[in-house]
Amino acid sequence: MKRIIYAAILIFFTMLCYAQSTPEAFLGLLPAVPTIDCGTESSRQTEAITAFQSQINTTREKLSDAIRVEKQKNKNTKLSERVKREASAQSGLTESELERVSNKKSSSSERERLTNKSVQNQTGFSMDEMQQVKSMSKADRQKWAMNNYGKVMEKEQQKAEDTKQYQTSNASLGELGVEQQKLAVNLRHHRERLDRMKNELETAASQQSVILENKIKEIKRKYENVNDGEGATAEDMRKLRERNKLIRDAKIEYCSKLTPLNINYLIHYEAALKENILPDLKRSEDINYQIQRQTYSKAELSCFDRLRAIEDYTSALSKAFNFYMSVNKE
Structure with a gap:
């Protein structure tokens, strides 16, 4: 029975990729780029993060299944x-x-x-x-x-x-090859732009991590002689609250500087994916199929590249909360 169910799933995902909307449908299963308040209490934010990651993981599993099916297409092909x-x-x-x-x-x-x-x-x-x-x-x-x-x-x-009889076909293949090269240039342009944004984010994160670490060290050193155990006075407790607030503020500042950069990167990533990358990959897949039909004895239309592009975006989206730091009420 399990084999029958598994076979049915494979057939389902195979059939899905004949429809142009299939990879885009996977994109629709992902959560939206979140709005993150760095001052939200950790218990409340943890619930939001858990729900967010759960939706991503569920979609990622379905994506992996579909990619596994697509990867098997056009293997062991023979020349026509x-x-x-x-x-x-x-x-x-x-x-x-x-x-x-x-x-x-x-x-x-x-x-x-x-x-x-x-x-x-x-x-x-x-x-x-x-x-x-x-x-x-x-x-x-x-x-x-x-x-x-x-x-x-x-x-x-x-x-x-x-070879005269093959000239028309070869000219057609040549035209498809030229178009494919143009698509590759366009795709490289969009990916390089996203890579630059990602590198800028990573550079800023590295700098802010050092700043935060030094701030917290300085705060702890300032209050290291405050009694936080038995015999603590009201003044000790006031200073401890003061220390905790300073640490909390430092964490919120760290999050507030990096999270907007990360969210901006994800918003641009999603827009580029929908408006440029997926349409270009779809056309490239169509061209590959036409070339394979003329080159090999058997060819199957595949949406592997678009599914992988969405899988890459899924990985980036899963890091949306990376710069949120656990904070409690003052």
């Missing part, structure tokens, strides 16, 4: 017959010979023989002849080129004719 025929036409080798020359288990002599045959078919010259040309002087190479110009052009024309 069209690609095999084109490679054969370009190399002058049969499909069987191409398999042998790319097989590491083939003997070196066999691979060398087939490589030499391919060079001969494509250029009209053997590997030995080509090596001899490389060792010639510049003047001799020019003379050799003039003498063999007709033979070279004949081979080029023959190769162009043999």
Whole structure:
């Protein structure tokens, strides 16, 4: 029964990714970027943090399941017959010979023989002849080129004719590749901008941690001789309350300087994800699918990249309360 249920879950997540909204739906399962009051009493804030993290963990588990399914797609793919025929036409080798020359288990002599045959078919010259040309002087190479110009052009024309039927398809793949590169540049731009914000936050956090540590040390040193045990006077108790308030204020100040930076980073992260990163990744996934359909015998549309992008955002969102410090009433 468990196997049947698990199989049903896998099918469900597989089907989900055929709908454009699927990864975005996972994004909708996450809690909103929270509003954090650094002066909130720890008992109340703990409840909010627990509920927040619980929602994130539940979504993260579902994301992991979906990512696991998507990761298995397009594994162990085989080249399509069209690609095999084109490679054969370009190399002058049969499909069987191409398999042998790319097989590491083939003997070196066999691979060398087939490589030499391919060079001969494509250029009209053997590997030995080509090596001899490389060792010639510049003047001799020019003379050799003039003498063999007709033979070279004949081979080029023959190769162009043999591969003519694949030109339209290759032009289409080339256009898709150019678009994919543009998308990669856009994605890198948005991610670098977010990385800069994250680095600035981490730098500020490092500085404020040192400031807070020094403040608390100084406060404790100032009140270290105050009696907080048996025999404590009313004046001792007043000083202890004063000490605790100073420590509380230092913690709130630390939180108040860093939390707005963190929340601002998360707000920008979420906006970039929705408006730029996910749409660009969706188009990139579509392009990958089109390329794979022309390259491999079998291809499946995958939303792996978008799910991983949301998983990364989930990790960042889970740190929303990182700079809140436990404080009690004055």
